[in-house]
Amino acid sequence: MGRLRYRTKIDLGVAFITIALGLFFAYHISKIETLSENSVGPAFFPYILVAVMIGLGVLVGTSALYFNGSVQKVSGEAEGGDEKFGFRDSDLTRVFLVVAMGFVYVALFYGFGYFIATFISLALMLVVFGNRDVVWILGLSLVGALVYQYVFMGLMGLHDPAGLYFDQGRFLDNPSWEELTRKLPF
Numbered sequence: 001m002g003r004l005r006y007r008t009k010i011d012l013g014v015a016f017i018t019i020a021l022g023l024f025f026a027y028h029i030s031k032i033e034t035l036s037e038n039s040v041g042p043a044f045f046p047y048i049l050v051a052v053m054i055g056l057g058v059l060v061g062t063s064a065l066y067f068n069g070s071v072q073k074v075s076g077e078a079e080g081g082d083e084k085f086g087f088r089d090s091d092l093t094r095v096f097l098v099v100a101m102g103f104v105y106v107a108l109f110y111g112f113g114y115f116i117a118t119f120i121s122l123a124l125m126l127v128v129f130g131n132r133d134v135v136w137i138l139g140l141s142l143v144g145a146l147v148y149q150y151v152f153m154g155l156m157g158l159h160d161p162a163g164l165y166f167d168q169g170r171f172l173d174n175p176s177w178e179e180l181t182r183k184l185p186f
Helices: 006-029 044-068 092-112 114-128 134-155 177-182
Strands: none
Touching (some): 092 114, 114 134
16 A cells, blocks of 8 residues: 555544544434434434444545555645645634634523524534625524424424523524514514
8 A cells, every 4th residue: 555645644534533433423313312202202313313424434545555655646636746735834723713603503502502502603603614604604604503303302202401591492482483484573
């Protein structure tokens, strides 16, 4: 196989981290308690996501090893080497902000509940990725938060715990689509 190119090393690192995170999430998903013996419960969808995550990690690692010895240059690869791949030219500020958003989301979730945390986090993430149109940010965030709320609390029947400072459960806890749209101002 020869020596590993820089790009292959980066891809193998990404594959390892993706698979490790998938296994970490799978462990925590296995701790979800269900009240019934149904095959579809609150852990079903997260298990699908974990399986896809691990599968994609394996795919990235396998393709990195397969294409490592390829003499054909990958598009964007610098002449005379592949030192331009990886994190050397990355926007580390944006990477840091995306990681920090995970912590912001958890703090907002704890303080204000699922819907408000999702709405604010989606808006902030749009700003992090360069969107500056306020109407677009508010509209996408509202639609995204409503869709997530409906899927997870409405369709899947998950419990939405009250936030420390605000309990949105009286407005959005396990709504049907009719109940949800009836409470909207338009």
